[in-house]
Amino acid sequence: MRKVPPFFLAAATTVLILLIALLSASTxxxxxxxxxxxxxxxxxxVENSLDEMGCPPATCFVIVHDNKIEGDGRIAILTVHGQDSLDYLPRPWPDGAEWPIDLEAIARVPDSDDSAFxxxxxxxxxxxxxxxxxxxxxLIHIFSIPNLPENSNLEGFDLHLINGQLLAVWGHRGSSEDSGVLYWGWFDWNDYQISPQGSALMTVPWPEEDVRHISDLKVNNAGILYISSSRDPGNDGPFDSAVYAAGLFSMNGDQIEFRPASSLAPLYPMKGHKIEALEFLPGLSGGKILGTDDENQGSYIYLKR
Known part of the structure; x- marks a missing residue:
């Protein structure tokens, strides 16, 4: 069998990314x-029905905004009505509570009786x-993720139930000069403490310029870690994004292990949008919803069922 020169493989990969990106433009x-x-x-x-809002399960989502000034919106409920319309309902922050500055991620609490996040x-x-x-x-409780290195800038967080234990996963976004960093640890409800268990560097192949290697992350029921990555040169763009299957969390005896993907290939290269939000949809089809923070251009969602 003839060996394919590396530059042909690189060219083919580039063409594939461009073709998928062109297709995604019509999405x-x-x-x-x-x-x-x-x-x-x-x-x-939102897994449970919010009856008084007419918000049935699997159609409603909680979204967060990264605003920094007190009084600007932090939390909203987004209701998706088929392919036709959306309802956006801002939720007031509780009176007298500490205001969050720069919310960048939100995770549903697994197996919660309430709509807990x-x-x-x-x-x-x-x-x-x-x-x-x-x-x-x-508002139930406020705490901090421990042992964050100086200059960390988190953009992803999720909670994953494995063997009856709650695993927290979070990510430093990184930049063109700095790898993203994935962290994970066990969460203890008794004292709201996270016990760090490991970390791994994350560097994506695309976008290449002004990159945030981790702009959000979620772990599915099988333990597969998905990350979104984005290009962000400033408030007016231009923006590009992709989603990656980045690795697998599993148990080895009583130890949690993360096995990174042997190679990263963009699943949904998207031109013109900055994906900062990722969530799975219920059902066998394995659908996803993507949300964007396109700065001066506002926000968009894309549902893939």
Missing amino acids: QWRPVKTGILFGISGIAL MAVTSSGRVYHFTLDSTGKIQ
Whole structure:
């Protein structure tokens, strides 16, 4: 068998990325809100029905905004009505509570009786809250992710139930000069402590310029870690993004292990949008919802069922 020269393989990969990106340009991105205050920096599925809001399960999502000034929006509920329309409902932050600065991720708490979530800032501050049937935020506890290196900038966080234990996974975004960093550790409900278990560097092949290697992350039921990555040169773009299957979490005896993917190939290269939010949809089809923080251009979502 003739050996294919490496430069042909590289060229073929580049062509494939460009073809998929061209196809993605015709994908139906649905606008959510206009303006820099409404970028979607994290998204989580609402599993329980919020009856008084007419929000049935699997159609409603909690989204977070990365605003920094007190009084600007932090949390909203997004209801998706088929392929036709969206409802955006901002939720007031609880009176007298500490205001989060720069929310960048949100995770649903697995196997929770309530609609419970943890939202995380770029500095690692975590806000555990529930939504009642009216969609009102009930703030439960505030804590911090431990042992973050100086200059960490988190953009992804998730919670994954494995062997009856709750695994927390979080990610430093990185840059063109700096690898992204994935971290994981066990979460203890008794004292709201995370016990770090490991870390791994993350560097994606595309986007190549102004890159954030980790702009969000989620772990599916099988333990597969998905990350989004984005190009962000500034508030006016241009933006590009991709989603990657980055590795697998599994147990080895009583130890948690992360096995990174042997190679990273972009699953959904997207031209013109900055994906900062990723969530799975229920059902056998393995659908996903992607949300964008396109800065001055506002926010969009894309559902893939």
